[in-house]
Amino acid sequence: MITVEALTKSYGGTVAVDNVTFKAEPGRVTGFLGPNGAGKSTCMRMMTGLTPPTSGHATILGKKYDELTNPGRHVGVLLDASAQHAGRTGREVLTLGAKTMGLGTDRVDEILDVVGLTPPEAKRRVGDYSLGMRQRLGIGHALLGDPEVLILDEPANGLDPAGIRWMRGLLRSYAERGGTVLLSSHLLHEVEQIADDLVMIGRGRIVRQGTKQELLRGAGTNAHSTDDAALASALQAANIPVQRTQTGIHTPAEPIEVGKIAAANGIVLVQLGQAGGAGLEEMFLNLTAADSREVAR
Ligand SMILES: Nc1ncnc2c1ncn2[C@@H]1O[C@H](COP(=O)(O)OP(=O)(O)OP(=O)(O)O)[C@@H](O)[C@H]1O
Structure with missing residues (x-):
């Protein structure tokens, strides 16, 4: 110890x-x-x-x-x-x-x-x-x-x-x-x-x-739909923060919330799941962004 x-x-x-x-x-x-x-x-x-x-x-x-x-x-x-x-x-x-x-x-x-x-x-x-x-x-x-x-x-x-x-x-x-x-x-x-x-x-x-499991759980959701711009707007309208990524969207919300909002707005999801390691990476970069030499310049 x-x-x-x-x-x-x-x-x-x-x-x-x-x-x-x-x-x-x-x-x-x-x-x-x-x-x-x-x-x-x-x-x-x-x-x-x-x-x-x-x-x-x-x-x-x-x-x-x-x-x-x-x-x-x-x-x-x-x-x-x-x-x-x-x-x-x-x-x-x-x-x-x-x-x-x-x-x-x-x-x-x-x-x-x-x-x-x-x-x-x-x-x-x-x-x-x-x-x-x-x-x-x-x-x-x-x-x-x-x-x-x-x-x-x-x-x-x-x-x-x-x-x-x-x-x-x-x-x-x-x-x-x-x-x-x-x-x-x-x-x-x-x-x-x-x-x-x-x-x-x-x-x-x-x-x-925290434990890796805890941190992974808090790492958010990645989703991809036939219309990611519409999905992002629908999530924002529900006061859920959202970021566009190269492959779709990332949000700190749980997958079930994203799925419900997509269904309520008639948006077809192609991919939906916990962000896992990719989300943890995103979290790590965001949390330490203030220290990054890349943004400091
Ligand atoms: N002997 C020292 N005198 C002055 N500043 C120091 C000294 N040792 C470390 N620092 C400063 O303390 C900070 C932390 O350095 P440290 O080496 O602990 O970082 P690190 O996380 O191990 O980095 P890296 O991943 O680059 O090895 C840095 O700003 C460094 O310049």
């Missing part, structure tokens, strides 16, 4: 993280989602004792990170895969980690196997690794001490599609065994398939959080 309470970090006049509160529960994967610069890494650095908070606090398994004895045995952390010592081989990085945690070298072989680094790759210097290989090594380092909690900042960065699928399987089975996983991403589709819970952050503030 990770508990974050009113966590705040200011740098001079800039508030990077503003009163952030959430929990990541055991047995679940929590996706920490936000656009570039939203404050995800700063939050994770505060959770793991690397950056002191301006106010608020975070605990892991009921304790502050600094209070955990042999923290690597309780919480596996991957913050920046590129920060590993470039001159060491992958095996050396893991062996050093294992020694620090009081583990034997057989654990190193086990982990190399888990993360899919071959013996010749393990003998190569990290400086010569691809980003995906560094990411695998970083995930391996986080798993080394068989911790109960994982905190992973953008773990999918640099992984190819097969690697992303592998990572999803790994984290899913880790959570099914009772582990707590918090992983950050700036891409909804990356976390949508794996996360049980979502925490959305924009400009340092939580903009929405």
Whole structure:
């Protein structure tokens, strides 16, 4: 379990993280989602004792990170895969980690196997690794001490599609065994398939959080009819907000409401359903629009 309470970090006049509160529960994967610069890494650095908070606090398994004895045995952390010592081989990085945690070298072989680094790759210097290989090594380092909690900042960065699928399987089975996983991403589709819970952050503030199911339910309806302009007008006349999309209309109303209004107005629906992932994407973009560099210009 990770508990974050009113966590705040200011740098001079800039508030990077503003009163952030959430929990990541055991047995679940929590996706920490936000656009570039939203404050995800700063939050994770505060959770793991690397950056002191301006106010608020975070605990892991009921304790502050600094209070955990042999923290690597309780919480596996991957913050920046590129920060590993470039001159060491992958095996050396893991062996050093294992020694620090009081583990034997057989654990190193086990982990190399888990993360899919071959013996010749393990003998190569990290400086010569691809980003995906560094990411695998970083995930391996986080798993080394068989911790109960994982905190992973953008773990999918640099992984190819097969690697992303592998990572999803790994984290899913880790959570099914009772582990707590918090992983950050700036891409909804990356976390949508794996996360049980979502925490959305924009400009340092939580903009929405809940189970993925709850958020998907609130993601609205997509519809397409033989006359979408007439459908949009009919919905607006019933005081239901509506947006035209490339494939029809999107509205926060439930499908049944849209169906009733279409029927009452003699409009033939071709498609009607909950917006699901597409709606969640729309919600995410709308909620974080104020922070988007694209609209800021
Ligand atoms: N050491 C620092 N000094 C000053 N400002 C900082 C520092 N670290 C982070 N920030 C600022 O805090 C804000 C949040 O940054 P952070 O790296 O936490 O975002 P992020 O959500 O992880 O972004 P990304 O997805 O791009 O990695 C940014 O505006 C950043 O410039």
